[in-house]
Amino acid sequence: MSHPPACALRPFVEADAAFFASLAADPRVTRYVGDGAIWAEERIRDRVSTALSGIPVEALGAARWFVATDGDESVGVVVSWREADGIEIGYWVSPEHWGRGIASAMVDEALTKVPRVFGTGRLLARVDPENVVSAKLLTRRGFRLIRSEPGCDYFGLEEQAMAEAIACSKTAQPAQSRVPIVQIDAFADAPFEGNPAAVMLLSEWYPSDVLQRIAEENNLSETAFLVQGLPDGALAPNPDHPAYHLRWFTPVVEVALCGHATLAAASYLFEDVHPDATELQFITLSGWLSVTRTETGQYAMDFPSETPAPVAIDPVIAEALGVRVVEALRATDLIYVVENAQTVIGLDPELAVLASLPVRGTIVTARGDDTEYDFVSRWFGAEAGVSEDPVTGSAHCQLAPFWSERLDKRDLLARQVSARGGTVRVTYRGERTLLTGGCVRFMDGTALLPRNAQSNADN
Numbered sequence: 449m450s451h452p453p454a455c456a457l458r459p460f461v462e463a464d465a466a467f468f469a470s471l472a473a474d475p476r477v478t479r480y481v482g483d484g485a486i487w488a489e490e491r492i493r494d495r496v497s498t499a500l501s502g503i504p505v506e507a508l509g510a511a512r513w514f515v516a517t518d519g520d521e522s523v524g525v526v527v528s529w530r531e532a533d534g535i536e537i538g539y540w541v542s543p544e545h546w547g548r549g550i551a552s553a554m555v556d557e558a559l560t561k562v563p564r565v566f567g568t569g570r571l572l573a574r575v576d577p578e579n580v581v582s583a584k585l586l587t588r589r590g591f592r593l594i595r596s597e598p599g600c601d602y603f604g605l606e607e608q609a610m611a612e613a614i615a616c617s618k619t620a621q622p623a624q625s626r627v628p629i630v631q632i633d634a635f636a637d638a639p640f641e642g643n644p645a646a647v648m649l650l651s652e653w654y655p656s657d658v659l660q661r662i663a664e665e666n667n668l669s670e671t672a673f674l675v676q677g678l679p680d681g682a683l684a685p686n687p688d689h690p691a692y693h694l695r696w697f698t699p700v701v702e703v704a705l706c707g708h709a710t711l712a713a714a715s716y717l718f719e720d721v722h723p724d725a726t727e728l729q730f731i732t733l734s735g736w737l738s739v740t741r742t743e744t745g746q747y748a749m750d751f752p753s754e755t756p757a758p759v760a761i762d763p764v765i766a767e768a769l770g771v772r773v774v775e776a777l778r779a780t781d782l783i784y785v786v787e788n789a790q791t792v793i794g795l796d797p798e799l800a801v802l803a804s805l806p807v808r809g810t811i812v813t814a815r816g817d818d819t820e821y822d823f824v825s826r827w828f829g830a831e832a833g834v835s836e837d838p839v840t841g842s843a844h845c846q847l848a849p850f851w852s853e854r855l856d857k858r859d860l861l862a863r864q865v866s867a868r869g870g871t872v873r874v875t876y877r878g879e880r881t882l883l884t885g886g887c888v889r890f891m892d893g894t895a896l897l898p899r900n901a902q903s904n905a906d907n
Contacts, residue, residue, distance in 0.1 A: 455518055455553030456557065457557045459512070460525065462500060468495075469496075476543045477541075479804070505530065507530065508531070510566075512565050512566070513526065516541075516554045522542070524540055525540045526562075528562045534571060535566050535570070536571075536572040537572070538574070543800035544800055547803055551582070552699075570605065571605040573605075574602055584700070584701060588657040591603040592604060592605070626895070628648070628649065629666075630891065630893070631645070631889075631891040632647060634707075634709070634712040634841075634870070636886055636888045637886050641868055642708070642868060642885070642887075643708040643870060644668050644669070645669070645711075646663075646666045646670075647672045647713045648673050649717075649721070651675075656702065658897075660701075662897070663698060669699075672696055672709040672710065672712060676690075677693065678693055682731045690725055692728070694710065696709050696732075705734040705780075705842045707840065707842045711887060714728050715887035737751060738750045746873075746887075749884070750880055750881075750882055751842070751882075752845065752881070753877075753879055754779045754845050755846075755849040756779035756783050756850055758776070759776050761773050768797050768798040769795065772787060772791075773785065777850065780807075780842070782807050783813060783846060783850070784812050789818070789819050792812055793824070795812055795826060797828060799828065802828045808829070810827070811843050811847065812825065813851075820861070821863040821871075825844075825862065825863075826865060827840040836866055838866045838867070839869075839885075844881070847874075848881040858875060858876045858877070860873075861874070872885055
């Protein structure tokens with residue numbers, strides 16, 4: 449996985465007008481701005497003129513724009529201007545760089561730079577109610593919802609909270625607690641295969657925003673957090689087996705179900721905490737899940753099935769995939785069926801288009817044909833904030849009903865043919881699906897977390 453970008457902000461200059469215009473003319477960027485339409489040339493010229501006007505920062509309406517850079521490349525724009533009740537900020541990220549953590553890095557930089565430029569002041573932001581990712585990004589940094597109007601939520605960050613957010617994101621180093629962290633390749637039969645996940649066993653819950661920041665710091669497709677104490681009212685189905693509260697976070701958002709991070713978490717607990725156990729139980733946002741250890745040393749997860757429904761083929765998505773689509777379905781994810789396994793393997797889609805879709809992700813799948821597998825697939829993220837996931841267990845809960853019916857068999861061998869690749873043994877049982885795979889431990893370490901971060905935990 450790549451490291452988080454070293455994003456910097458520099459002042460917007462006239463030579464940046466063409467870059468801004470390219471963003472303003474892209475419907476993926478303007479989707480959550482105003483009426484969602486792309487900007488007309490006159491509107492772009494007017495805004496750029498205001499940004500370059502140099503109105504004193506003390507004056508109402510004074511604007512200061514910044515270009516976000518990663519190395520020598522322009523990756524986004526941060527805008528700020530003085531309103532009567534504070535300094536409003538906004539940000540746009542070039543779609544070619546979605547899913548890399550650029551937005552988080554830009555906002556963190558803006559928290560220090562914008563107040564310094566304007567001298568002081570409360571920060572404000574407007575967010576489309578449908579733009580859940582931006583709302584989460586802001587609230588993780590201390591912004592709070594002030595009011596809501598049709599089509600727009602207003603957020604504010606008070607000066608004291610702003611100082612705390614800056615300290616948290618930049619330089620504060622309070623007393624630390626040491627928390628073990630392991631990285632495990634799930635659905636892997638050998639090192640450097642499958643899908644890597646971080647696993648952290650906590651003594652008690654940290655607030656959700658802290659968990660999100662840890663996942664963002666880990667910069668893996670998923671971090672699994674575990675606490676042995678169960679939520680109020682939760683009773684383990686079988687008191688003879690260990691039970692844990694399990695949550696999953698991508699670098700962008702908490703998710704309701706994740707297969708590979710569950711497999712990794714179970715592997716860690718079986719090997720390090722419960723070596724004599726044969727089954728583990730997890731209470732999650734998707735209800736109770738269980739994982740058993742198989743005789744071959746692999747792990748079998750009992751997950752809920754999700755039967756996809758047929759939908760029309762979207763020509764925009766088909767064009768972004770660049771291949772002939774023979775069928776489309778929808779469950780949690782979009783599922784696009786293509787002609788053969790080699791088409792899936794050779795797929796080179798326009799990731800920015802897929803990342804802009806209002807779904808968790810897009811699955812592309814086909815029969816295994818001349819391979820040793822019953823079916824193959826790849827998974828491309830959108831709202832989950834992951835460009836391509838190496839192996840996606842939860843996707844196979846959606847593919848199991850489909851391929852079981854098409855191939856007239858309940859025991860299926862699947863391969864996710866990403867660059868890393870991973871094998872999933874699928875057993876379809878109607879309302880439940882068993883996903884079986886191996887794990888390879890890659891790294892053990894220690895995370896240094898603020899001791900006071902557990903205060904006001906929301907679990």
